[in-house]
Amino acid sequence: MADPSAPEAGELVPYGYAPGSYYVTCGECKEKFIGDKRAARCRACAAMRKLAETEKRLAEAQEALRVIATQSVYEDDEYRYQLQDMIDAAREVAEDALRSAATSGKGE
Numbered sequence: 001m002a003d004p005s006a007p008e009a010g011e012l013v014p015y016g017y018a019p020g021s022y023y024v025t026c027g028e029c030k031e032k033f034i035g036d037k038r039a040a041r042c043r044a045c046a047a048m049r050k051l052a053e054t055e056k057r058l059a060e061a062q063e064a065l066r067v068i069a070t071q072s073v074y075e076d077d078e079y080r081y082q083l084q085d086m087i088d089a090a091r092e093v094a095e096d097a098l099r100s101a102a103t104s105g106k107g108e
């Protein structure tokens, strides 16, 4: 394993990149890359998509936290548990994002 902190290739499959031995063109940056013949994006573009998705989830989590801060929701147990799940998910996303940022920051 070359870089244990970089996203695993498998993590990027939902974002369009898969490893392989075909010479394909990225649908996003139009660069040629080596990957699966069905891969739609190069690894860098797929990683950017993953980061964008992470940012979107963080924004959603922040919105959930804002709702908690501005509304009295504690009488409704079910809603409270849902919000607690969102907070836990947000914490995981934030930690993941910080790891990704630390990894991509060493480039330029």
Ligand SMILES: [Zn+2]
Residues within 6 Å of the ligand: 026, 027, 028, 029, 030, 031, 041, 042, 043, 044, 045, 046
């Ligand atoms: Zn690309």
